[in-house]
Amino acid sequence: MKVLYALLVGINEYRAVGDLSGCVRDVETAEAHLRATLAPGTRMESLILRNGEATREAVIAAFRSHLGQAGPDDVALFWFSGHGSDAEAPDWAEGLEASGRVQTLVCADSRSDGVPDLWDKELALLIDELTAGHITVVLDSCHSAGASRDPFFPIRAVPRSAGSRPVESFLPGTIERAAAVPPMRHIELAACESGEAAEERPLDGAMQGVFSWALLRARKQLGSGATYYELMQAVRARLAIRQAYQESSARCAIPEQLDQPFLGGIVVVPESGIWMRYTHDEWAIDAGTVHGLPVGDGLRIGVHDETGQEAEIVEVRSTDSLVKPADGWEPDRERQFLVVTTSVPLPRTAVAVAGVDPAEVTELTAAIGRSPQLRVAAPGEIVDVLVTLAADGNLVITDRRAERYAEWAYEGSDRVARVVKALDHIARWLLIWGLENPAPRITSPVRIELVDAETDEPLAPGGLGEHVLSYTPGDRDWEPPWIRIRLHNTGPVPLFCVLLDLTPRFASSSWLFRGDIIEPGVTVYCRDRRRISVELPKDVPVQPGAYARDRLKLFAAEQWFSSRPYELPVLGRRLPVHNRKVLTALNLLDRLGGGLHHRDLVDAELGVAYDWTTTEAVIKTVVP
Known part of the structure; x- marks a missing residue:
C-alpha cells in the first residue's frame, strides 16, 4: 500500500518575533483535506507540529524520523506555515544566490538563546536525505525583509537575521552539499517570490494564509486530474480576486514534473456531490470546511431535483455540517438527499x-x-x-x-x-468578481482560453496568473493587441455558460459571451470567432508604462440563468433603460444576481435546485 507521509508545521506563537494568527489553521485544514481525499489503496501518516512544538530541533528531527520513513513507492509532503525571512549569503554560498541573500524559515524558537533560522540550504540537505519517490514542499511564508512594513494586513515576514552564523551552527553536510549543487529532487510550491510578502487574512470565517487557502480551494475547484501547473494557475487567479498580488510559484528540476497531478495523484477530489442524511437525531451533510464551506450565516442547500426543498446550514464543521430543514419541510428520515448550495452569503x-x-x-x-x-x-x-x-x-x-x-x-x-x-x-x-460556489459538484470543467488572433495558438498566463498583452509600435501610433477568446467544456455534461468582462472602470458586461449551452468536449469561440481588440480605458493615455487589467469571470451552470443582474455600467454612468430592469429571480444565479443589487434573497422562487461553478482569467494590457 502506498503511504503519504505528511509533516505539517504551523506556528502562530514565537519566542523572539511577532506572532501570527492563521498558521495552525492552515496546516490543520490541509491535513483534514488530505485525509478526506486520499485515493483508494493509500494510507496517510501525518504529524502536525503546532506553535511551541515546532522548534528548530524538533522540525529537523521530525523531518528525518517521520518523512524519513517514506520509501521509493511513497510520497513525502512538508508543509510550512509561519514566518519567513532572509539573510546575507555567507562566503561559501557566493555565486549560488543571484540576490546575494538566502531564504530562511523561522522556527518557534528561532532567534532566541542563539537558535538560528532554518536556512534553505539546510532544508535542501534534509530533502536530499529522503528516499521517497515523490516529494512535495509547500511554503506559506514570506521570503522578503522590508515587506513587514505594509500596514494593511499581517505579513509572514520578520526582519533579516542580524550578524553572520558560525559554520558549526549549520547542519553537518550543508556546506558540502551547497558546493556540489546537486539537482533539485522535489516540487516546491511557494506562496511568493523572494522579494515579496505572503499574507494572512480572515477567510471563510477564520484567519488563514491566503496561499494555503487558495491552494486547497483550487484543488476542490479543478478536481482530481489537475496538474501542479494547472493548480498554480488557479491559485494565482484566486489570489488576484482577493487583491493579494504575491507571485506564488512552482519549482522543480524538470518542467515536465509540473504536468503530473498533485502529490502524484494519491489524493483525489470526491465526485459524488453532497448528500444530506439523518443520523444521531440530526440532519447533516457530508461537506464542511475541508470541502470549502465558509463559516457563517446565510448558507443554504437544496435538494437536487424539481422540488428544490431547502435546508439551512446551522453549523459548519471540519468534514460535515449540521443542517435544519427550512420552510416547514419535513424530509423522510429514511431517505438520503443529493443536495447543492442554493444560497451563498454575500459579504459587505x-x-x-x-x-x-x-x-x-x-x-x-x-x-x-x-x-x-x-x-x-x-x-x-x-x-x-x-x-x-x-x-x-x-x-x-x-x-x-x-x-x-x-x-x-x-x-x-x-x-x-x-x-x-x-x-x-x-x-x-x-x-461579482469574488462570487463563487463554495462546494460545487461540478468542478469548473469549462476553461477560458485566450489565443493569438493570427495563429490561434494558446496564450499562456504569466507568473501572477495574468495574461500579459502588449501594445506594439505602429506606423503612426501604438497598436493594441488582438486576441480571440474561446471556452472549452472539459466535463461530461452540457453546461449553460456566461462570460463577463469586468473592466478597470468597474463595468461588468456579458458582451463577450451572453449565454449558451456548451456541450461536453466542445470548444466555442466568443463573439462568433471575431478578433477582439484589447485596449486601455479611454481615460488612460497610451504611453510607455501605462497598463490596465480586465477580469474575465465565467459562470457555468446546469440550467439556464439570466446574465442581466450582473450588468454594471462604467462607474459614474447609467445602464441603458432596457438593461436596468432586474428580471424576476427564478433560479439560483438570478437569485444571487438580484442580491448583488438589492440584497433580497428571501422572496425569490428558487424552483429546481441545480449546481453551478465559476472560473476566472485576468488580462493585463501594457504599453512597453
Whole structure:
C-alpha cells in the first residue's frame, strides 16, 4: 500500500518575533483535506507540529524520523506555515544566490538563546536525505525583509537575521552539499517570490494564509486530474480576486514534473456531490470546511431535483455540517438527499475613511455604515476600499494598492450621497468578481482560453496568473493587441455558460459571451470567432508604462440563468433603460444576481435546485 507521509508545521506563537494568527489553521485544514481525499489503496501518516512544538530541533528531527520513513513507492509532503525571512549569503554560498541573500524559515524558537533560522540550504540537505519517490514542499511564508512594513494586513515576514552564523551552527553536510549543487529532487510550491510578502487574512470565517487557502480551494475547484501547473494557475487567479498580488510559484528540476497531478495523484477530489442524511437525531451533510464551506450565516442547500426543498446550514464543521430543514419541510428520515448550495452569503465591502477634517470623516463614515452594501472596517482590519479626503478638497477612492480609483472634488450638498453611491457600485463589482460556489459538484470543467488572433495558438498566463498583452509600435501610433477568446467544456455534461468582462472602470458586461449551452468536449469561440481588440480605458493615455487589467469571470451552470443582474455600467454612468430592469429571480444565479443589487434573497422562487461553478482569467494590457 502506498503511504503519504505528511509533516505539517504551523506556528502562530514565537519566542523572539511577532506572532501570527492563521498558521495552525492552515496546516490543520490541509491535513483534514488530505485525509478526506486520499485515493483508494493509500494510507496517510501525518504529524502536525503546532506553535511551541515546532522548534528548530524538533522540525529537523521530525523531518528525518517521520518523512524519513517514506520509501521509493511513497510520497513525502512538508508543509510550512509561519514566518519567513532572509539573510546575507555567507562566503561559501557566493555565486549560488543571484540576490546575494538566502531564504530562511523561522522556527518557534528561532532567534532566541542563539537558535538560528532554518536556512534553505539546510532544508535542501534534509530533502536530499529522503528516499521517497515523490516529494512535495509547500511554503506559506514570506521570503522578503522590508515587506513587514505594509500596514494593511499581517505579513509572514520578520526582519533579516542580524550578524553572520558560525559554520558549526549549520547542519553537518550543508556546506558540502551547497558546493556540489546537486539537482533539485522535489516540487516546491511557494506562496511568493523572494522579494515579496505572503499574507494572512480572515477567510471563510477564520484567519488563514491566503496561499494555503487558495491552494486547497483550487484543488476542490479543478478536481482530481489537475496538474501542479494547472493548480498554480488557479491559485494565482484566486489570489488576484482577493487583491493579494504575491507571485506564488512552482519549482522543480524538470518542467515536465509540473504536468503530473498533485502529490502524484494519491489524493483525489470526491465526485459524488453532497448528500444530506439523518443520523444521531440530526440532519447533516457530508461537506464542511475541508470541502470549502465558509463559516457563517446565510448558507443554504437544496435538494437536487424539481422540488428544490431547502435546508439551512446551522453549523459548519471540519468534514460535515449540521443542517435544519427550512420552510416547514419535513424530509423522510429514511431517505438520503443529493443536495447543492442554493444560497451563498454575500459579504459587505469593508471601507475605511481617512482625511484631515475629523468632522467630514465622521459624517462620511456614518453614511457608509448605513449602506446595505458596505460596512466600516474595524481598526487594523484588511480594507477592501479606502476613501481619502485630501487636503486640496478632492476625494480619492482606491483599493489598498491604488490600482482602481475614482477622484473628484468633494463639494456640494449631495457630496456624501455621491460617494456612497460610487462605493455601492464598486461593492457590487467586487462581489461579482469574488462570487463563487463554495462546494460545487461540478468542478469548473469549462476553461477560458485566450489565443493569438493570427495563429490561434494558446496564450499562456504569466507568473501572477495574468495574461500579459502588449501594445506594439505602429506606423503612426501604438497598436493594441488582438486576441480571440474561446471556452472549452472539459466535463461530461452540457453546461449553460456566461462570460463577463469586468473592466478597470468597474463595468461588468456579458458582451463577450451572453449565454449558451456548451456541450461536453466542445470548444466555442466568443463573439462568433471575431478578433477582439484589447485596449486601455479611454481615460488612460497610451504611453510607455501605462497598463490596465480586465477580469474575465465565467459562470457555468446546469440550467439556464439570466446574465442581466450582473450588468454594471462604467462607474459614474447609467445602464441603458432596457438593461436596468432586474428580471424576476427564478433560479439560483438570478437569485444571487438580484442580491448583488438589492440584497433580497428571501422572496425569490428558487424552483429546481441545480449546481453551478465559476472560473476566472485576468488580462493585463501594457504599453512597453
